[in-house]
Amino acid sequence: MNVLRDKQFSSKELAEIADIRPATLQTWISRYVDSAKPEDGPEGGGSQGRHRTFTGYGVVQYAIAAQLIKSSVSTEMALRAGATFAHSAGPSSGQYARIPGVPFVDPNAKVETMLCVSHKGSTAVPRYAGFDWWKEANVLLGNPGGVFVLPVDRIWIETCWKMALEPNSVLEAAAQELGI
Numbered sequence: 233m234n235v236l237r238d239k240q241f242s243s244k245e246l247a248e249i250a251d252i253r254p255a256t257l258q259t260w261i262s263r264y265v266d267s268a269k270p271e272d273g274p275e276g277g278g279s280q281g282r283h284r285t286f287t288g289y290g291v292v293q294y295a296i297a298a299q300l301i302k303s304s305v306s307t308e309m310a311l312r313a314g315a316t317f318a319h320s321a322g323p324s325s326g327q328y329a330r331i332p333g334v335p336f337v338d339p340n341a342k343v344e345t346m347l348c349v350s351h352k353g354s355t356a357v358p359r360y361a362g363f364d365w366w367k368e369a370n371v372l373l374g375n376p377g378g379v380f381v382l383p384v385d386r387i388w389i390e391t392c393w394k395m396a397l398e399p400n401s402v403l404e405a406a407a408q409e410l411g412i
Contacts, residue, residue: 235397235405236288236333243284249394250295257294264311288395289333293318295391296347296384305349305380313354317347317384325368328358334406335385347384350376356384 247254261284286294297314301307316322318333328336328343335345336358344359348369355372359365369379392399 235402236292239288239395239397240285241288241291241395243286246286246291246294249291249391250298252294252298260294260297260307260311264308288397289318291395292333292388292391296382296387299387300347300349300380300382303380303382309349309351309354313347313349316354317356322355323372325357325365325372327363328360329410330356330358331406331409334402335388337403337407337410337412339407339412345384345388347382348373349380349382350378352376359383 241249243257244254247257250257293311293314295314296317297307297310300310300313305313321330321332325336328338330336330345336343336356338360342360345356346359346365346369347354347356350373352374355369357365357369357372369381370376373379389399392402
């Protein structure tokens with residue numbers, strides 16, 4: 233069972249969890265291309281009476297995007313970065329790997345997940361002792377002129393709690409999926 237995929241949320245629930253207005257969510261959906269995979273994107277909507285539902289991946293996507301926008305990242309870049317974090321694992325980095333929608337997993341809690349966003353894209357890199365995460369982020373992003381960095385662990389944990397998911401259980405399931 234994948235709790236981020238299997239649990240469903242309405243637009244109103246997503247907006248409450250992400251701390252945005254429902255009208256803002258609707259604007260984002262209608263104005264910006266949603267780069268989520270179809271199976272992880274919203275279901276329904278588009279016509280009167282068809283309510284949208286979102287998986288936990290969609291909730292994570294918009295919660296992270298909302299935090300990036302509050303931190304002055306452009307809406308388009310923030311939505312793209314949120315989608316990238318929520319719907320793709322990206323490359324393994326250093327000694328850690330991650331699955332979509334979840335921070336880097338370390339049973340000993342010695343790693344922090346840094347979401348790095350630039351005009352060239354976004355990537356999540358692990359931050360831990362002895363690893364030059366900044367250099368890694370710049371290489372993965374093609375050495376952009378500027379990078380905005382958002383530590384996502386706290387946001388992800390708060391989002392899990394708001395979705396009524398126990399973060400450590402989600403991390404344990406991710407560790408099993410990664411074979412850790």
